[in-house]
Each structure stands twice: as structure tokens, then as C-alpha cells.
Amino acid sequence: MTRWPQVDFGHTSYDAAFVKGDVYGVAADSVHSTKRPLQIAIAGAGGVTQAKWIPAIRNLQTRGEPITVSAIADPRLDVANKAALLTGAEAFDTVKHLLELHRPDLLLVLTADSAHVTVATQAIERDIACLVEKPISRSFQEAAALARLAERQSTLLAAVANKRFSPPYAMAKALVSDGALKSAPTLFTGKFTLGYPYVDLLEGGTVHLLDLVQWFMGPVAKLHARAVKRDDGGIESATVSFSFKSGAIGSIMTSASAMSFKPWERVEIVGRNAFLVVDDQFETTLYDDEMGPAKSWRPTIPNTLMMDEAFGGYAGLLENVLDAIRGIAPLASSGLEGAATIGLIEAIYRSLSQDRDIDVAAEGLVP
Numbered sequence: 001m002t003r004w005p006q007v008d009f010g011h012t013s014y015d016a017a018f019v020k021g022d023v024y025g026v027a028a029d030s031v032h033s034t035k036r037p038l039q040i041a042i043a044g045a046g047g048v049t050q051a052k053w054i055p056a057i058r059n060l061q062t063r064g065e066p067i068t069v070s071a072i073a074d075p076r077l078d079v080a081n082k083a084a085l086l087t088g089a090e091a092f093d094t095v096k097h098l099l100e101l102h103r104p105d106l107l108l109v110l111t112a113d114s115a116h117v118t119v120a121t122q123a124i125e126r127d128i129a130c131l132v133e134k135p136i137s138r139s140f141q142e143a144a145a146l147a148r149l150a151e152r153q154s155t156l157l158a159a160v161a162n163k164r165f166s167p168p169y170a171m172a173k174a175l176v177s178d179g180a181l182k183s184a185p186t187l188f189t190g191k192f193t194l195g196y197p198y199v200d201l202l203e204g205g206t207v208h209l210l211d212l213v214q215w216f217m218g219p220v221a222k223l224h225a226r227a228v229k230r231d232d233g234g235i236e237s238a239t240v241s242f243s244f245k246s247g248a249i250g251s252i253m254t255s256a257s258a259m260s261f262k263p264w265e266r267v268e269i270v271g272r273n274a275f276l277v278v279d280d281q282f283e284t285t286l287y288d289d290e291m292g293p294a295k296s297w298r299p300t301i302p303n304t305l306m307m308d309e310a311f312g313g314y315a316g317l318l319e320n321v322l323d324a325i326r327g328i329a330p331l332a333s334s335g336l337e338g339a340a341t342i343g344l345i346e347a348i349y350r351s352l353s354q355d356r357d358i359d360v361a362a363e364g365l366v367p
């Protein structure tokens with residue numbers, strides 16, 4: 001492996017910093033500024049909206065992306081008003097009311113999980129594209145039905161899979177695509193931990209890892225899960241073993257009894273006499289030479305433009321969805337893929353309750 005893929009993770013580009021003297025990379029550039037202007041509306045104005053998505057929108061605007069936020073709806077009107085103030089948008093107390101007065105090019109569905117499908121359905125029925133936070137729904141049937149509705153209507157439905165756009169994972173994916181593993185992936189192992197059950201372990205947290213499982217390895221054929229339960233019946237820790245349609249195998253462990261702020265996430269992907277590790281969504285290391293050195297890549301933290309919205313993958317994901325709406329890029333994370341991840345969660349619950357292998361396609365858990 002001699003060439004390291006070029007993956008943008010929010011740093012100023014070399015050309016901007018050292019040739020053009022544009023240290024922050026904010027000068028107008030023809031790639032962004034000549035794109036078709038688009039209007040975004042937002043459903044749900046809570047934590048993830050204010051901490052991740054509005055900063056991601058700002059990030060893209062600062063880099064010249066011609067987008068505006070026209071409207072925000074949240075039944076907590078004080079919260080809607082605050083988010084509206086941050087974006088210059090109009091605030092509404094319901095999405096229905098918002099959609100009566102606005103026709104955005106994209107609705108970001110960032111509500112509590114229970115409202116995702118209802119809200120996205122209202123938009124899709126009006127042929128308005130949606131990007132829906134994870135989990136697209138807690139019910140596989142509902143998630144699959146939403147994805148099928150969007151397909152029937154030919155309306156764009158994207159599922160939040162922000163880790164795909166987080167640079168350490170994007171780097172690993174680019175390395176796999178470039179043949180760095182010397183074969184297709186043969187084995188996947190992954191770890192995801194929450195220190196405390198502040199969100200549901202599978203739907204709230206592990207859903208990200210399950211998306212990565214499928215992104216790197218392709219469709220799951222069968223899985224088998226085992227768990228340790230808390231006193232209230234919730235899952236404290238679980239392991240899941242997979243066989244993939246490709247013939248590869250894999251396993252993950254996920255736990256709410258480890259820690260969140262100490263080592264918390266790790267993915268290893270093995271090919272043939274070569275493997276990749278992504279540690280804590282931070283460092284990507286390629287081991288591809290018995291006698292030579294490992295090659296590792298990690299960011300320079302103090303770089304002025306290294307921001308969470310880029311490093312967390314939110315800005316990259318949003319830019320992809322906007323470009324897909326414009327018809328200038330293929331959609332990277334579809335509603336069908338989001339529904340497939342929920343199918344895996346349902347298969348894990350089924351395997352736990354019946355202690356058996358689940359063939360996900362045979363049991364109707366593929367959208």
C-alpha cells in the first residue's frame with residue numbers, strides 16, 4: 001500500500017491554506033457556490049438539531065453551499081423559537097402547519113424516535129425529500145413501509161448514517177475499496193459501549209455499529225445473539241455473531257456496563273494477510289506487511305477547522321443528501337438501508353428471545 005486515500009475531514013485544504021492564503025478555507029469556491037440553491041426545513045429542534053445539524057448546516061454554508069433554513073417545527077415552541085433564532089427560520093408548533101406554508105427541498109426529520117415515521121410520511125406524501133435520524137423507526141415493519149412508500153412516490157428518503165462520513169471510517173472504506181486488504185473483507189469485529197443506559201443500547205447506540213457492519217461487509221445472511229439482562233429486563237450487554245451473504249463472518253459486542261468516555265468503539269476488518277482497525281472513531285491503522293511497519297492515520301486536533309460537525313460525519317452526510325436531491329451525486333445512505341439496519345435489530349431481539357440463528361431474509365426482515 002503506497003498511496004493513502006484523500007479523505008477530507010474538515011481541515012483547510014492544502015491549496016487553500018498554502019497557495020491561496022485562505023487559512024480557514026472560507027473563500028467562495030465555484031464548486032459549492034454554483035450549485036442549485038436549496039431550502040431546508042427541520043422537524044424537531046432538540047439536542048441533536050442544535051448540537052449537530054444546525055452546526056453542520058453552518059459548516060456547509062461557510063464553505064459556500066447555497067442553502068437556507070426556511071422553517072423549524074417542534075411542539076415545544078420555546079425550543080422551536082430558539083432553534084429558529086439560530087438559523088433565521090420561521091418557527092412552527094407542528095410539522096403539519098409548517099408544510100401548509102412551506103415547501104422545502106429537504107425536511108430533516110430530527111424528532112424523537114416515535115414521531116419519525118409520521119412526520120416523514122407527511123413530507124413524502126407531498127413529494128418532499130427527507131433525511132430521517134436513526135433509528136428510522138423502532139419497528140422494522142414501519143421502517144420498511146416508509147422506505148417502500150418513498151420508492152413508490154419516487155421521493156428521496158435518506159437515513160442518517162453519519163459514521164459513514166466520519167473521516168476515520170471513510171478512510172477505512174476507501175482503503176478497502178482500493179484493495180488494501182488484498183481481498184474482499186473476510187472477517188469483521190466491532191465493539192460499541194455506553195457507560196450508562198441513557199439511550200437504548202440497540203436502537204439508540206448500537207444502530208450505528210450495525211450500519212457499519214453492513215456498509216463494510218454487505219448484507220447479513222444469518223445472525224445469533226446472546227445477552228446479559230438488567231434487572232428491569234433491558235439489555236445490559238450483548239454479543240452477536242454474523243454470517244454474511246458474501247461468505248464472510250463477523251461478530252460485535254455492545255454493552256451498557258462499560259464506559260462511554262474511555263475506549264468505547266472499535267472496528268476491525270480482516271482481508272487476507274492484511275487488516276484494518278478503526279479505534280474510537282479517531283485513528284485508522286492498516287496492518288498489511290508482516291515485516292514492515294503498520295500505517296496509521298489520525299487527525300491533528302488543534303487544526304482550526306477541525307469541527308465535530310465534519311468529524312462526526314454530519315456535514316458530509318448532509319452535503320451528500322443535498323447533492324443527491326440536485327441529481328449530482330448518488331445517495332449514500334438510503335431509507336432502505338436504514339430499514340435494513342432496523343431489520344437486524346429485530347432479528348437480534350428474535351434471536352435473544354428464542355436462542356436460535358435468525359436467517360434475516362427467510363424471516364422477512366429485509367426491506
Ligand SMILES: NC(=O)c1ccc[n+]([C@@H]2O[C@H](COP(=O)([O-])OP(=O)(O)OC[C@H]3O[C@@H](n4cnc5c(N)ncnc54)[C@H](O)[C@@H]3O)[C@@H](O)[C@H]2O)c1
Nearest residue numbers: 043044045046047048073074075110111112113115133134
Ligand atoms: N446521529 C446521531 O448520532 C444521533 C445523536 C443523538 C440523537 N439522535 C437521534 O435524533 C433524534 C432526536 O434526538 P435528540 O437527542 O435531539 O432528542 P431531544 O429529545 O433533545 O429532541 C427531540 C425533539 O423532538 C421534538 N418532537 C417530538 N415529536 C415531534 C413532532 N411530532 N414534530 C416535531 N418535533 C417533535 C421534541 O419536542 C424534542 O424537542 C432521535 O431520533 C435520536 O435517536 C441521533
